[in-house]
Amino acid sequence: MSNNESHITSYALNFKVLLVLLILTTITILVIKAHLGAFTVAVALTLASIKCAIVLTYFMHLKFESLILRLMVGGVFLLFAIIIVITFIDYYFR
Amino acid sequence: MNNQTPTAPLNYLNHKTGLWSWLSSTDHKRIGLLYFYCIVTFFLSAAVLGLLMKIEKVAPGETIMTAQTYNAMFTLHGIIMIFIVVIPGLAAVFGNIMLPIMIGAKDVAFPKLNLFSFYLFLGGACIALYSQFAHGHSPDTGWTFYVPYSAEASSNVVIALTAAFTLGFASILTGLNFIVTIHTMRAPGMTWFRMPLFPWSLYATAWIQLLATPVVGITLLMVIAERTLHVGFFDPKLGGDPVLYQHLFWIYSHPAVYVMILPAMGVVTEIFPTFSQKPVFGYVPIVFSSLAIALVGYFVWGHHMFTSGMSYESRWFFSLLTFLVAIPSAIKVFNWLSTMYGGSVDLQPPLLYAISFIFLFTIGGFTGLTLGSVATDIQVHNTDFVVAHFHYIIFGGMGFGFFAGIHYWFPKIYGRMYNIRWANIGWGILFTGFNLTYFPMFIMGIQGMPRRYFDYDPKFQLGQTISTIGAVILFTGLITMISNLIYHSKKGAIAPANPWHGVTLEWQIPSPPPHENFDEVPVITRGPYVFDNPHTK
Amino acid sequence: MTTMFSGASNLAEGVDRAFIFIFAVSFIFTIGIVALIIYILVHFSRKKNKNPQQFHGNTKLEIIWTVIPLILVLIMFYFGWAGFAPMRKVPADAMPIKAIGRMWAWSFDYGNGKVSKDLVVPLNRNVKLDLFSEDVNHGLFIPAFRVKEDVIPGYNNYLWFQPISKGTFDIFCTEYCGLAHSGMTAKVIVVDSLEFNKWLADLKASGPGLEHPGLAIIKANACLTCHSLDGSKIIGPSFKGLWGSKRIVITAQGEKEMEGNAEYIKRSIQEPNADIVKGFNKGLMQSYKDLIKGEDLDKIIDYFKTAGEQKK
Amino acid sequence: MSTTDHNAHSEHSEYIDSDTGKMGMWLFLFTELFLFGGLFIVYAVMRSKYGEDFHHAALELNAFIGATNTVVLLVSSMTVAMSLTAIQKKQKNLAIGLIFFTILLAGVFLVNKYFEYGHKFALNLYPGSDVMRNLPHGEIMFFGLYFLMTGLHLFHVVVGGILLTIIMLKIKSGRINEEHFLLHENGALYWHLVDLIWIFLFPLLYLIT
Numbered sequence A: 001m002s003n004n005e006s007h008i009t010s011y012a013l014n015f016k017v018l019l020v021l022l023i024l025t026t027i028t029i030l031v032i033k034a035h036l037g038a039f040t041v042a043v044a045l046t047l048a049s050i051k052c053a054i055v056l057t058y059f060m061h062l063k064f065e066s067l068i069l070r071l072m073v074g075g076v077f078l079l080f081a082i083i084i085v086i087t088f089i090d091y092y093f094r
Numbered sequence B: 001m002n003n004q005t006p007t008a009p010l011n012y013l014n015h016k017t018g019l020w021s022w023l024s025s026t027d028h029k030r031i032g033l034l035y036f037y038c039i040v041t042f043f044l045s046a047a048v049l050g051l052l053m054k055i056e057k058v059a060p061g062e063t064i065m066t067a068q069t070y071n072a073m074f075t076l077h078g079i080i081m082i083f084i085v086v087i088p089g090l091a092a093v094f095g096n097i098m099l100p101i102m103i104g105a106k107d108v109a110f111p112k113l114n115l116f117s118f119y120l121f122l123g124g125a126c127i128a129l130y131s132q133f134a135h136g137h138s139p140d141t142g143w144t145f146y147v148p149y150s151a152e153a154s155s156n157v158v159i160a161l162t163a164a165f166t167l168g169f170a171s172i173l174t175g176l177n178f179i180v181t182i183h184t185m186r187a188p189g190m191t192w193f194r195m196p197l198f199p200w201s202l203y204a205t206a207w208i209q210l211l212a213t214p215v216v217g218i219t220l221l222m223v224i225a226e227r228t229l230h231v232g233f234f235d236p237k238l239g240g241d242p243v244l245y246q247h248l249f250w251i252y253s254h255p256a257v258y259v260m261i262l263p264a265m266g267v268v269t270e271i272f273p274t275f276s277q278k279p280v281f282g283y284v285p286i287v288f289s290s291l292a293i294a295l296v297g298y299f300v301w302g303h304h305m306f307t308s309g310m311s312y313e314s315r316w317f318f319s320l321l322t323f324l325v326a327i328p329s330a331i332k333v334f335n336w337l338s339t340m341y342g343g344s345v346d347l348q349p350p351l352l353y354a355i356s357f358i359f360l361f362t363i364g365g366f367t368g369l370t371l372g373s374v375a376t377d378i379q380v381h382n383t384d385f386v387v388a389h390f391h392y393i394i395f396g397g398m399g400f401g402f403f404a405g406i407h408y409w410f411p412k413i414y415g416r417m418y419n420i421r422w423a424n425i426g427w428g429i430l431f432t433g434f435n436l437t438y439f440p441m442f443i444m445g446i447q448g449m450p451r452r453y454f455d456y457d458p459k460f461q462l463g464q465t466i467s468t469i470g471a472v473i474l475f476t477g478l479i480t481m482i483s484n485l486i487y488h489s490k491k492g493a494i495a496p497a498n499p500w501h502g503v504t505l506e507w508q509i510p511s512p513p514p515h516e517n518f519d520e521v522p523v524i525t526r527g528p529y530v531f532d533n534p535h536t537k
Numbered sequence C: 001m002t003t004m005f006s007g008a009s010n011l012a013e014g015v016d017r018a019f020i021f022i023f024a025v026s027f028i029f030t031i032g033i034v035a036l037i038i039y040i041l042v043h044f045s046r047k048k049n050k051n052p053q054q055f056h057g058n059t060k061l062e063i064i065w066t067v068i069p070l071i072l073v074l075i076m077f078y079f080g081w082a083g084f085a086p087m088r089k090v091p092a093d094a095m096p097i098k099a100i101g102r103m104w105a106w107s108f109d110y111g112n113g114k115v116s117k118d119l120v121v122p123l124n125r126n127v128k129l130d131l132f133s134e135d136v137n138h139g140l141f142i143p144a145f146r147v148k149e150d151v152i153p154g155y156n157n158y159l160w161f162q163p164i165s166k167g168t169f170d171i172f173c174t175e176y177c178g179l180a181h182s183g184m185t186a187k188v189i190v191v192d193s194l195e196f197n198k199w200l201a202d203l204k205a206s207g208p209g210l211e212h213p214g215l216a217i218i219k220a221n222a223c224l225t226c227h228s229l230d231g232s233k234i235i236g237p238s239f240k241g242l243w244g245s246k247r248i249v250i251t252a253q254g255e256k257e258m259e260g261n262a263e264y265i266k267r268s269i270q271e272p273n274a275d276i277v278k279g280f281n282k283g284l285m286q287s288y289k290d291l292i293k294g295e296d297l298d299k300i301i302d303y304f305k306t307a308g309e310q311k312k
Numbered sequence D: 001m002s003t004t005d006h007n008a009h010s011e012h013s014e015y016i017d018s019d020t021g022k023m024g025m026w027l028f029l030f031t032e033l034f035l036f037g038g039l040f041i042v043y044a045v046m047r048s049k050y051g052e053d054f055h056h057a058a059l060e061l062n063a064f065i066g067a068t069n070t071v072v073l074l075v076s077s078m079t080v081a082m083s084l085t086a087i088q089k090k091q092k093n094l095a096i097g098l099i100f101f102t103i104l105l106a107g108v109f110l111v112n113k114y115f116e117y118g119h120k121f122a123l124n125l126y127p128g129s130d131v132m133r134n135l136p137h138g139e140i141m142f143f144g145l146y147f148l149m150t151g152l153h154l155f156h157v158v159v160g161g162i163l164l165t166i167i168m169l170k171i172k173s174g175r176i177n178e179e180h181f182l183l184h185e186n187g188a189l190y191w192h193l194v195d196l197i198w199i200f201l202f203p204l205l206y207l208i209t
């Protein structure tokens, strides 16, 4: 119940996570400079989402939190995605 | 504050006295009462504005006020009623007072944050008032603040927007507090499905407050930026998109209408079993219908924009979703009726209000369906039909739910009893006046009487006059009801701990509740609505 | 009088059918619910029924009252959609008319130089209105035709209809647009084709005629909604006796006396909020810089000048 | 989900129960997410409307500064996470050092932003300026969004910096320790959120093509 037993992330893991994030950032920049045309935005957003997921999982310790909290986080992102999609039913068809 | 007999045991009302002990209290019951007094005051002042508007409309042309005053008046009436009265309303008052008790906790999860939200609320309310009296003239945009008008009007729109923004954050923090409270503070043995239904409805509400309010927060901030920095997110002169504003506004404000009604549904769900001495019919369906309303309620905002020039596809799509959100409400209505069916029904004032809630909410809801269907909404959008719809459902629903709640919990909160006869008389006048005021507006709306109209075509004269007479009767009814309550909160007969023979936790402790609610932590071993020894003399 | 069942356009039938279905269902359910409540109150009152039954629910019933309303609302949706769908499908032969909303008047531009403040349309012909706003949001609503669309600046919204009965019907503005929102009304006049063609060809009737061309421009821009010609105070100062008059105005620098001359009139049209005549409110008028310019502006000034000199 | 521990009545105790406090913080972060979410919706709609203009306007932004700040925030995110590890491992001084370093990085971020904004102001490109008002519509929109989004983010950086400073002081005074580090955890969560938002802002504003 109290956080005495809560998980301790090792320094090494933190550092590895940072490395992955930096690599992904580099890839993002390279991809965009490569001008993939229509795909650029999609690729950039996908990479950003992956980075986001990594930060959530490791830096923010979501991996070690209760299922309820993980569901909440997932649900909130999903809700936001649906709202965007529904908004675009208007803009896309106009 | 302290008017108990000297021998009265200490309770939350008298364990400490003095104004400061109230203003600095982190006791959820005291904070709830503070909200109560503020909200009632604001409700009455905005209601008087409503009455004045009706009097203005007793005849075509200018009668008691100018067009500018009228426009400022419905704006203020709408802002106060929506942002200060009904959105915080039930959750902040009865949620605060009753939620911790009903789940067997000593307080909410973050008592200090709770007090902070109250002051944020009070601050927001004061800013709203300030917008009326500050230099320049009072805002006249309607509570919806549609751009480009709100970006250009010369009135104190920025102040009003700031008020709405502040009030929004108060509401977010209350929601946050309730979610955490419900997750972590339930008494031992109180599993999710042993929780009474009022807390359940607050739980669904809190998620809406938490996740929808920030969107309107940022939107209002953008309008402020638009006015002060000339950026132009929504102003077409600078390339902005006025309809995008409407999307963002309703992404919040539609879910917000369920913030208003869900707690009221929770209140009446408590009342029906108690006064029938019978378990709630369909506990699980009621729980899931609350959650479904909260969830689907997020996806129907576009039904306020059927004529805005949205794409054809999104118009019918939103219409379809709107119809789906009516289903959980239907489930609730039928479950309430079945709860009473076969019971031993005692028609006391709380039940009287709860039953009128069903009636008025049903009418409001069905007219909501008329609005949800695209073809018919095209005809009645922005007419008095809409005004009648939401007064039926907000005032008739949330308002009557609130009145039901106050008549139900009054003896618990004050430890005294009101006069039942007068409560019934007040109800009669109120109910008559209510229908007389708003029903004609449905008819006028269908005939094409637009809303936010200071003046009208003489052919609407009859309906308008009836409606005005109704408003005066309504006024009388409210006065009757409120004076009965105010008088007896000090002078009423001492009430027993459990006057209605309720079975939820709040009835198991003394009236008024002691400062720390429970002398010892209650242990829950069964569901919330078990009437093993019916008190039916 | 336009009541619900006197639809005067081809679209009314679909809308009214949806209305009737929804009302019928609502009516039956409301009556049913009230009857049930009364039955419960009478039959299960505490006096009569001292032993409440203790049941908790019934899955079959729950399913029934989920599915039946679901079917009903889907039918409602269908009627609503069916009544609405034709509204967005403009027939190719529809006659286009430009409908312009501005604070607080409508004007209808027929494209041949004919501009009218009321909408005159031929019977049984398809008409399409292209909606434009010059300032804020407005809403064009013709109750008898069951049509309504918002007039949003920067958007090319539209609506269409075919009038099916002759007569005069109301046009209301249904999107709140400020002070005189409720005064922003006009009429639709449905006439038969012959009459319509005659009216359309007669440019004089509403175009520059006997009156001063400047006054015509003033009227066309709906200035008279807020400024009277007869000296009465509406929203802005009256035009009566403007030329050569001395008035106290409030500028950014403070109060100042100004004379009603060409320069003053021009600035009042182009930057209406720069100088506000004492006793009136700022911000109610939009700039007409892009709407009235060049020659038109001169004509207006000339109008005030002539009017002022005639009086002397 | 436990129902055994409850009634942690903080009117009387200095420390809020950790699960309670953490859930409160997460819910608050959801709110923040939707606050920015509103801006992202506007961004998405406007971008779909004015793709060309957004592209041109984005060229004005300095992708190098943007990239630097991304790295700065990512590193700071790691250091604040590490300082939490340090606290839990009872390495008080290391924890203080790491937090201090995080605050320093927040400072670097601010300095970078100062130069970035300063450059825009030197070009007279700021909300309300004549230069900005006379741009094509899509570019006005882009810069409007740019200033509002980065401005709001900047505000969060400042708040986060203050929060971290408070945490550092509390670690020093021993009020945050290996037993009670809820505030530290929450502060770190907040700081990660600042990072999260930037992860999206960076490609959307600086790298757009």
Ligand code: HEA
Binding pocket: B144, B257, B258, B260, B261, B303, B304, B322, B323, B325, B326, B329, B330, B331, B333, B361, B362, B363, B364, B365, B366, B367, B368, B369, B371, B372, B373, B377, B380, B381, B382, B386, B389, B390, B393, B394, B397, B398, C025, C029, C033, C068, C069, C070, C072, C073
């Ligand atoms: C408490 C607030 C509240 C609630 C709960 C609702 C509930 C609903 N509302 Fe309402 N609404 C408002 C407050 C509310 N509304 C406000 C304030 C506005 C105006 C805002 C403004 O513009 O200023 C508005 C406007 C509004 C519009 C826009 C109108 C317009 O501007 O053109 C629409 C359109 O679809 C709508 C629909 C609905 C529907 C379908 C429901 C449904 O949830 C109703 C569901 C209930 C029932 C259906 C009745 C009970 C069910 C039965 C008895 C069972 C039988 C049922 C069937 C057979 C289906 N509402």
Ligand code: HEA
Binding pocket: B044, B045, B047, B048, B050, B051, B053, B054, B074, B075, B077, B078, B079, B081, B082, B085, B086, B141, B142, B143, B144, B387, B391, B394, B395, B399, B437, B450, B451, B452, B453, B454, B471, B472, B474, B475, B478, B479, B482
């Ligand atoms: C909770 C919500 C709520 C409630 C309860 C009410 C209550 C009332 N409203 Fe409300 N109304 C709104 C919410 C509400 N309204 C909203 C959101 C709008 C839209 C605004 C907009 O368009 O932007 C609106 C718009 C609106 C209009 C439409 C304006 C227009 O479009 O032209 C009208 C017109 O008549 C009206 C009238 C009334 C009346 C007569 C009451 C009555 O029911 C009030 C009854 C009460 C009394 C008559 C007085 C009782 C007073 C006392 C007991 C006090 C006495 C004591 C002291 C003085 C100390 N309201």
Ligand code: CUA
Binding pocket: C101, C102, C103, C104, C137, C138, C139, C173, C174, C175, C176, C177, C178, C181, C182, C184
């Ligand atoms: Cu134009 Cu209202």
Ligand SMILES: [Cu+2]
Binding pocket: B253, B254, B257, B300, B301, B303, B304
């Ligand atoms: Cu709605």
